[in-house]
Each structure stands twice: as C-alpha cells, then as structure tokens.
Amino acid sequence: MFKSLQRMALACAVAAMPVCATAAYPDKPIHIVVPFGAGSGTDTLARGLAKGLGEKLGQPVAVENKAGAGGGIGTSYVARSNADGYTLLLSTNGPMAANASLYRQLPYDPVEDFAPIVLMGRLPMILIANDDAPAASLQELIAAAKANPGAINFGASNTTARVWVELLKKMAGIDVTTVLYSNVGAMMTDLLSGRISYAFENVGPSLPQISAGKVRALAVTSPQRAAFAPGVPTVAESGFSEHELVVWIALFAPKGTPAEVVARINRAANELLQGEALRALAAQIGMAPAGGPPADLQAYQRAEVRNWRQLVDMTGVTID
Numbered sequence: 001m002f003k004s005l006q007r008m009a010l011a012c013a014v015a016a017m018p019v020c021a022t023a024a025y026p027d028k029p030i031h032i033v034v035p036f037g038a039g040s041g042t043d044t045l046a047r048g049l050a051k052g053l054g055e056k057l058g059q060p061v062a063v064e065n066k067a068g069a070g071g072g073i074g075t076s077y078v079a080r081s082n083a084d085g086y087t088l089l090l091s092t093n094g095p096m097a098a099n100a101s102l103y104r105q106l107p108y109d110p111v112e113d114f115a116p117i118v119l120m121g122r123l124p125m126i127l128i129a130n131d132d133a134p135a136a137s138l139q140e141l142i143a144a145a146k147a148n149p150g151a152i153n154f155g156a157s158n159t160t161a162r163v164w165v166e167l168l169k170k171m172a173g174i175d176v177t178t179v180l181y182s183n184v185g186a187m188m189t190d191l192l193s194g195r196i197s198y199a200f201e202n203v204g205p206s207l208p209q210i211s212a213g214k215v216r217a218l219a220v221t222s223p224q225r226a227a228f229a230p231g232v233p234t235v236a237e238s239g240f241s242e243h244e245l246v247v248w249i250a251l252f253a254p255k256g257t258p259a260e261v262v263a264r265i266n267r268a269a270n271e272l273l274q275g276e277a278l279r280a281l282a283a284q285i286g287m288a289p290a291g292g293p294p295a296d297l298q299a300y301q302r303a304e305v306r307n308w309r310q311l312v313d314m315t316g317v318t319i320d
Contacts, residue, residue, distance in 0.1 A: 025085055025261050029060040032088045032251075035074025035095055037067040037183055041204025041285035042249055045120060046090045048281040049251070052272040053265070067183075070159050070319065071095030072107065079113040083256035085265065089114065093248050094159045097304035101312040102159055102319045111305060115262055116297035117251040118269045121287040124222035124246050125164055125200050127235070128215045133197040138219045138238040141198065145174035155191055155199035157181040159319070163308075164200040164221065164245055166315035171240045191215060202247060203228065203286030221245045228286045243311070248304070249287065250297055266294055 030053065034046045043065060050061040066074030075095040081087035096110045127138060135141035145152045154176050156162040165178045179196050181187035184205045190196045192214055200221075207228065209215045217232045223244050225234055236244070251269060253262060272278045273291040282289050312318065 025258075025264065026057050026059040028086060029062060030054075030057070030086050030088065031062050031064050032090050033064050033066055033074045033078050034090050035066055035068075035071035036092075037185075038065050039205070040184065041123070041202050041247075041287070042090060042092055044204060044285055045249060045281060045287065048278055049090065049120070049269065049272065052275070052278055053268055056268040056271065057264070070099055070102070072099060072103070075099075075110070076107045078252070078254060079108040081254050083115070083254040083258075085253060085257050085261035087254065088117070088265070089252040090120070090249065091252065092160075092250075093246075093304055093308070096250065096252070096301060098159050098163070098308040098312070100305055101309045102163075102317060104318065111302060113255050114252040115255055115257045116294045116301060117253055117262055118266050118273075118294065119290040119292060119297040119300060120249045120251060120269070120273065121282055121289045122222075122246045122248045123203050123285065123287040124220040124226055125160060126203055126206050126217055126221070126226075126229070126232070126286075127198065127200055127219040128191070128206050128210065129198050129218055130191050130194050130196070131214060131216060132194055133216075135198075135218070136216075138233070138235065141218065142172045142174055145172070145176050149175040150177060152198065153177040153179050153196045155179050155181060155187040155196045155201075157184040157187040157199075157201065159317075160202075160245065160247055161200040163311055163315055163317050166317050167243060167245065167311065168235075168240070170315060171242060204284070207284075207286060226286060227288070228283065245311070248290075248300075250301070262294055 032046050032050055034043050036042050046063045050063050054061040066077055071094050078089040100110055135144055154165045156165055191199050210217050219235045220226045220232055221235050270291045273289045
C-alpha cells in the first residue's frame with residue numbers, strides 16, 4: 001500500500017505535474033485585474049464577482065485596478081502573467097476588441113493572448129446632458145448642432161464613447177466638438193458644472209447623477225429600451241438604426257490556462273450570474289447578465305473585433 005502511494009506521488013510529481021496542480025486548484029488567493037480605475041462599472045462588478053468566487057472556490061479573491069492606456073496596462077499585465085488560474089482579467093469591449101483597431105501598436109493580442117472564460121453581460125452607452133443644456137431629446141440636439149456647427153461639445157472618457165460621438169456625427173451629418181477625458185470622474189465634474197453640455201457614458205457612473213436629477217438621459221444605444229430607464233428612447237427610435245454599440249464585460253485568463261481551471265471558474269461564474277446578489281449588482285450598473293460557456297465568449301469576441309474594425313474604418317478614429 002505504501003509503495004503504491006509512493007509510486008502515485010512520484011508519477012504526479014514527474015509525469016503529470018500540471019494535472020496534479022489542476023486537481024488542487026485553487027490552493028492560494030486569486031487576483032482579478034480590472035484595467036480601469038476604481039468606481040467604474042467594471043470595477044463595481046469585479047468586487048461582487050470576487051466576493052462570490054471566493055465563496056464558491058474556497059480561496060480569497062482580490063481585485064486589482066491597473067488603469068491606463070485605454071485599459072492596455074492592466075490587459076498587458078494579465079497577458080504576461082502565469083497561466084495558472086490565479087490571475088484573471090475582467091474587462092470590456094474596449095481593451096478586448098476595439099483597441100485592436102484603435103491603436104496602431106498594441107502590446108497584446110486581445111484574442112490570441114487570452115483564454116475566454118465567460119461573458120458576464122452587456123449594457124448600453126447612455127447619452128446624458130447637463131441639466132441646463134437646452135436640448136430635451138436627441139432630435140433637438142441634432143437640430144441645434146446643425147444650426148450651430150462646431151458649437152456643441154460632447155465629453156468622452158473612454159474609447160467606446162469617442163467612437164459613438166464620431167458615429168453620431170456621421171449618421172446625423174453634424175459637426176460637434178469632442179472633449180476627451182482620461183477618466184469619467186473629471187468628465188462628470190465638467191458636465192455637472194456646465195463646462196461641457198453632453199456626453200456619451202457608461203451606465204454605471206451615469207445612473208446616480210440621473211437619479212439625483214443632476215443630469216438628464218436623452219437616449220440609450222441598445223437596440224431596445226433599457227430596463228433601468230424604460231422612459232428613455234433608444235438612438236434607433238430617434239432615427240439612427242444603422243448601428244448599435246453596446247458595452248460588454250467578460251472574464252478572461254492568460255492563454256494556456258488549463259481547460260479544467262477555466263471550466264471550474266466558468267461554472268462558478270455562471271452560478272453567480274443566476275444568483276440574487278450578482279443580478280442586483282448588474283442592475284445597479286445597468287447590465288443585462290449573460291453567461292454561457294467559454295466557446296460562446298470566444299465566438300462573440302471574435303465577431304466584436306471584426307465589428308470594431310468596421311466602426312473604426314468608418315469613423316476614422318485612431319489612437320497613437
């Protein structure tokens with residue numbers, strides 16, 4: 001019996017170390033990297049996900065914010081990390097699809113350098129206005145922009161918002177000024193003070209200001225009206241149905257992470273997406289939960305890379 005156990009231990013140590021390590025996973029803390037600053041919708045979701053995964057996997061799960069370069073700093077960090085399931089990435093369509101076309105040189109490949117785990121959900125962008133801005137609808141805003149070329153300004157604190165402004169300019173035939181911000185906090189401060197009048201922004205940072213009556217919601221970019229704002233029309237309802245631009249959030253690991261580890265995290269995340277706590281958090285940031293197997297995320301991400309290539313070609317937006 002003892003010799004049999006010795007032989008099994010030796011086989012594990014020499015011939016099948018990855019298998020044995022996978023069987024023990026996880027046996028130490030896990031880190032989820034968010035390539036954006038604290039307070040973003042992705043960060044909010046990450047903290048709820050970390051808590052739930054920690055409970056299900058039996059190890060602490062910490063969130064690390066590594067912001068900068070349009071999400072590129074944190075994303076590159078994970079791409080270079082050990083493929084052992086202890087460093088994960090919770091990111092969005094910006095770093096994981098759009099950046100491949102927006103940046104002339106990208107230090108990572110969003111498809112080839114990562115193992116997809118699960119699509120967490122989708123949420124629209126939202127067009128918001130300073131409470132003193134004259135336009136009460138997207139149609140009124142477009143009419144004002146045509147009457148005063150170049151006079152209306154839009155804030156954009158992320159690449160998705162920047163592309164949306166340029167896309168609206170193309171679809172509506174208007175000339176507006178885009179004011180770029182490195183973070184949503186600075187942009188929201190200028191919007192509230194009236195230094196800028198309008199902005200396309202993610203739902204998470206916008207909802208508290210809308211609820212407080214400090215900004216107004218004019219339109220959402222999703223194909224249908226959003227559950228969190230059923231009274232707000234879609235951009236398509238306003239006459240621009242050629243394109244839809246939604247934000248998605250997904251969980252990834254470095255390429256080469258064992259399939260068994262990816263499958264275990266996927267199962268846990270899917271269970272959490274069906275649970276009351278994470279669904280409440282999703283509603284807080286305006287996200288419709290998704291879920292599904294890694295293969296679904298892989299196919300969706302590849303399609304989104306192609307979609308963003310078309311959008312970037314159409315709008316001409318690039319980032320050096």
